[in-house]
Amino acid sequence: MNSILRDHSALPDRWHRLIANPFFWPAVAGAGLLFCIAASVLGFLDLYLQLILIYVGINIILTVSLNLINGYMGEFSVGHAGFMATGAYVASLLTIRIFPSGISDLFFPLAIFAGGVAAAIIGLLVAIPSFKTRGDYLAIVTLAFCMIVKSVLENIDAVGGPRGLLGMEKLTTLPWVFFWAALTVWVIRNLVFSNFGRGVLSIREDEIASDLMSVNTRQVKVIAFVVSSFFAGVAGGLYAHALQFINPKMFDIIKSTDILIMVYLGGIASIAGSIIGAIIFTILLEILRPLGVWRMVIMPLLLVLLMICRPSGIMGLRESRLFFPLRDLVTERLWRKRKKENGDAPA
Amino acid sequence: MAYIFQQALNALQLGSIYALIALGYTMVYGILTMINFAHGDMFMIGAFFCFMLSAWLKQSFIPALLLSMLGVACLGVIIERLAYKPLRNAPRVSAIITALGVGLFLENFTLALSPYPKNIPALVSNTAWKLGSLSLSSLQVIIIVLSVVLMMVLDFIVQHTKTGMAMRAISWDRTVVPLMGVPVNRIISMTFALGAGLGGAAGMMYGLAYPVIDYSMGIMIGWKAFISAVVGGIGNIRGAMIGGFILGSVEIMTAAFLPSTYRDFVAFTLLLALLIVRPYGILGTPHPQKV
Numbered sequence: 001m002n003s004i005l006r007d008h009s010a011l012p013d014r015w016h017r018l019i020a021n022p023f024f025w026p027a028v029a030g031a032g033l034l035f036c037i038a039a040s041v042l043g044f045l046d047l048y049l050q051l052i053l054i055y056v057g058i059n060i061i062l063t064v065s066l067n068l069i070n071g072y073m074g075e076f077s078v079g080h081a082g083f084m085a086t087g088a089y090v091a092s093l094l095t096i097r098i099f100p101s102g103i104s105d106l107f108f109p110l111a112i113f114a115g116g117v118a119a120a121i122i123g124l125l126v127a128i129p130s131f132k133t134r135g136d137y138l139a140i141v142t143l144a145f146c147m148i149v150k151s152v153l154e155n156i157d158a159v160g161g162p163r164g165l166l167g168m169e170k171l172t173t174l175p176w177v178f179f180w181a182a183l184t185v186w187v188i189r190n191l192v193f194s195n196f197g198r199g200v201l202s203i204r205e206d207e208i209a210s211d212l213m214s215v216n217t218r219q220v221k222v223i224a225f226v227v228s229s230f231f232a233g234v235a236g237g238l239y240a241h242a243l244q245f246i247n248p249k250m251f252d253i254i255k256s257t258d259i260l261i262m263v264y265l266g267g268i269a270s271i272a273g274s275i276i277g278a279i280i281f282t283i284l285l286e287i288l289r290p291l292g293v294w295r296m297v298i299m300p301l302l303l304v305l306l307m308i309c310r311p312s313g314i315m316g317l318r319e320s321r322l323f324f325p326l327r328d329l330v331t332e333r334l335w336r337k338r339k340k341e342n343g344d345a346p347a
Numbered sequence: 348m349a350y351i352f353q354q355a356l357n358a359l360q361l362g363s364i365y366a367l368i369a370l371g372y373t374m375v376y377g378i379l380t381m382i383n384f385a386h387g388d389m390f391m392i393g394a395f396f397c398f399m400l401s402a403w404l405k406q407s408f409i410p411a412l413l414l415s416m417l418g419v420a421c422l423g424v425i426i427e428r429l430a431y432k433p434l435r436n437a438p439r440v441s442a443i444i445t446a447l448g449v450g451l452f453l454e455n456f457t458l459a460l461s462p463y464p465k466n467i468p469a470l471v472s473n474t475a476w477k478l479g480s481l482s483l484s485s486l487q488v489i490i491i492v493l494s495v496v497l498m499m500v501l502d503f504i505v506q507h508t509k510t511g512m513a514m515r516a517i518s519w520d521r522t523v524v525p526l527m528g529v530p531v532n533r534i535i536s537m538t539f540a541l542g543a544g545l546g547g548a549a550g551m552m553y554g555l556a557y558p559v560i561d562y563s564m565g566i567m568i569g570w571k572a573f574i575s576a577v578v579g580g581i582g583n584i585r586g587a588m589i590g591g592f593i594l595g596s597v598e599i600m601t602a603a604f605l606p607s608t609y610r611d612f613v614a615f616t617l618l619l620a621l622l623i624v625r626p627y628g629i630l631g632t633p634h635p636q637k638v
Contacts, residue, residue: 076440129619133626136382140577141622143570144615151612162608253570257447264444293459300452304430307445311437 020326029182036174050174052286054242057177058235059278061184063262064271065231068188070260071268072197073224074204076135079126079142080232080259082149083119085251087233088240089159091115092168095241101169108171112180112237119233120226122149127225131218134207146256153248164247165240172242180238184231189271191227193325200224204269261303264313271323273315280314349480354603355596360487360556362595363494367549368572369579369587370501371542377518377582378538381439384446385426387569388453389543393419393550394560395457398467408470412493415551416544423543424536432532450569457562464561467554490552497548498588501541505584510537518582571598574618580631589629 018024036053039045045053062080069077091111099107122145129141154162191197199220202210211217240246258281266277284302288295310316321329368390375383396415400406406414430449434442476483505511513534516524525531553568554560575594579586594614601613627633 070440076443129623133622136376136581137577137622137626139382140574141619144574144618144622147570147611147615148619151609151615155606155608155612254566257451261444261447264440268440293455293462296455297452297459300448300450300455303448304445304452307437307441307448308430308433311434311441313441 016321016329019322020329025186032182033175033178036178040174045174051242052282053174054172054177054238056279056282057174057181058238058242059259059262059282060181060275061231061235061238062259063266063274063278064184064188065228065235066259066263067268067271067274068191068200068224068228070263071270071274072192072200072204073221075130076139077126077142077228078139078253078256078260079146080228081251081253081255082142082146083123083229083232084236084239084255085149085153085246085248086122086229087112087115087119087236088246088251089115089153089165089236090118090233091237092165092240092246093159095169095171096165096167104169105171108176108241112176112234112241115237116230116233119236120230123225123229123232124222126229127222130221130225143253143256146251146253150248150252153251160247162248164245164250166245168241168244170241170244172238177238177242180234184234185271185275187227188231189323192271193323193328196220196223201269265303265306267313267315267317269317270313270315270319272320273313273318276314350603352481354599356481356483356487358596358599359491359592360595361599362592363491364549364553364556364591365568365572365575365595366588366591367494367497367545367552368569369576369591370498370584371546372573372576373579373581373584373587374514374538374542376576377584378514378521378535379431379435379442380582381431381442382446382573383431383539383542384443384569384573385450385453386542386546387565387572388450389419389423389546389565390550390553390569390572391457391560391562391565392422392453393547394467394554394564395461395465395550396547397551397554398465398560401468401470402465411470412548412551416547419547419550420540420544423539423546427536427539450565454562454566461562464559467558467560469558470555486555490556493548493552497545501545502584504541510534514538571614574615578618578621578628580628583628583630586628586630593629 039053040050062084066077066080069075091114094111094114095104095108099111126142126145130138133141153159159165192200199210199215199217202213202215203217203220207217236251262277262281263274264277265281266275267273285295285299288298291298306313368386371386371389372383375381375386393415396418397411400411400414426449430445431442434445471486471489474485476485503511505514513524513529514537516527516529517531517534521531550565553564571594572591575590576587577590578593579588579590581587597614597617598610601607601610605613621629625631
């Protein structure tokens, strides 16, 4: 087996060999980052297009991270906006009040990271009830958490209460969003295809059975919630510094619904699906903008139609070959080959 | 003391509206194990039907109530047939997302047609009676009595009629019931009609009590009614009624003794505490997982 892994010529075609190249992903990420830096520094993309791309990036972070819980772990969390709010407020307070204002762009990544950590701590709190409650009841727990976060923010006058928080500099740039989005995809993808990720999938399929197979379900749930809410917090921080204004009402259940729609539009348990869902949803909303109010009438109709025609979303539990580890591709190819030779009993 | 009684009356009024909406959630859940997130918007549509009937067609209270209930019930059946029925064998989350989509559609369709908040004309004369230091308005009495009557009718239908028996049978075991000759599709449509009709009635009563209505009124109240259904034990009809009254009283009592901005905070914290103690709701039965 090991020798096959090293022998790249065993791979089916040039496409696979390209993905298998260890420099492929760093090259793609580097090229993307260079493009983003060039776009924002040289300004060959106008600001409107840049803003749309920033929103696409933030939505990719949100969908990919929510997919870890809703798709791979099979829970139904509706509280992602609450984690986002935590990150947004913590990061904004840091850049407005704590960090020196002259060089705040140096401290910006630190603020975003701190926002993510704060959201992760909240995520840890949500993970605890998930030990006992499952399914719809866990959905209620996350919903209640989202509303409690919003309600607490509305009642703290020091952070602006219901009026919201103003005064962030516009620190979110396209390269930063690209960096964080790429980091999210990288972390979640590696997590999902690791040993830990198999544990997450086994919880979705059957929690009791996976417990019996000595998967530490509690630990897996805690890690999944913490990682997912960390990235939601990061997205919140980026969002706050792109919009330069936040208030608690922006992070209510309607925001969570938007993220859910993007995840299920793309298809659960698929990183490629989440990315596609976020891109389609964000860009379609922009394209339909001339329709005014009616765009929000057409969008849900399209969603319902898509759900009826393809109930599991665009990718629906399938993953793009781009994200599969080499090992899996090789095993799959071997399996197909043996099936061809041995008929019904490959093995 | 009189203050507490006064607030208890207000709690009964709000609680009966929550309970009526929660019934719609819990009935659909009981039969299809699906959360119908568009139900809060049925409530909103009910209020708008009431506005159209009373302001444009000059109907009085009873015809307006019956017609808006009927209208919302028809809408519920149409939505079930068009959007939910094709997904009956699909994964559960697709049905939930479809319901969210239908809800968004209803909200934004209403927003596109009527961008400004509307005022429902007073359909019942609002006389206030004094009972000692307690003041009681005729509207409050009508809302509380009417919702109790509606709940009793529903309880009668579910417990003592053939349709109700079929409903209970479907929620017991959906695979065996069609073999016994029960028309499953018709019963499911009936359930949607009943639930949506109750939601429509709640919308009308809410519109009479707080006369300014707009497209987004169903979102928050819908979620809260859903929470009441869960508190009572989702799928359990009497549980939904109890849950509605509990949530109503918690909210009103918080607003009565604390700054009213703490209302949501206290209500949801209590909900979390309750779910940790009784994860299956007050009247719900735990479903132990079999291996």
